């Protein structure tokens with residue numbers, strides 16, 4: 544068994560100290576000691592919110608401040624933190640980086656968002672990651688994704704094919720497309736026969752409302768937890784072997800025919816994807 548905490552909180556723009564306080568406060572209110580290994584998921588860019596156009600001012604050099612903060616909290620509560628991406632400054636430029644901090648306070652893995660959101664000009668301000676991240680905690684293989692990555696079935700499939708039984712997703716997904724969020728979370732869980740644990744922020748920034756509805760979905764597509772649109776939190780227990788059971792029963796990995804999918808590599812040029820205005 545693995546216990547998953549979902550910290551569905553608001554994020555204050557450009558105010559790292561306030562956002563760190565919000566996470567500490569959430570842990571104080573919601574965490575209860577348990578014998579189970581516990582992993583807590585935070586929203587996307589929980590440290591400073593969407594100030595990506597001012598990354599030089601607000602970014603965290605190599606995510607050191609966030610890693611130190613989460614390291615202290617991880618030790619205090621004996622939990623692992625995962626996801627909860629931050630705006631990190633690296634030698635590749637600014638990145639949207641999810642951190643994995645173990646209960647002994649060490650930064651043990653990270654993942655840089657691979658798919659940047661054109662609707663938000665992320666590609667103007669951020670450098671895209673290109674490495675899959677699959678790590679192990681409590682004997683469970685876990686992959687990471689950030690928000691818009693959820694739309695890329697191939698990317699989450701790669702984590703599942705690398706053995707992940709659980710995919711953790713951090714997001715700032717807007718209310719206006721919350722139906723996509725709900726549907727895609729279920730789809731990714733069912734098609735990959737894996738657990739999906741997703742934490743979406745709530746609140747409003749610059750008139751954009753963020754939709755919450757964080758969720759933990761099992762490999763059969765059933766919601767073990769589904770959040771509201773407001774601040775809240777939950778701890779949900781999962782049995783990771785259920786992913787293996789589902790894979791052994793449905794056999795959709797064993798029955799894949801990658802030789803056919805290669806034929807589908809579209810010989811499209813970027814311009815073919817653009818909508819032409821008359």
Ligand SMILES: O=C(O)CCC(=O)C(=O)O
Pocket residue numbers: 587660689690691692694714715716717720723
């Ligand atoms: O794909 C979407 O609709 C939302 C994506 C997004 O807001 C993000 O990746 O931050």
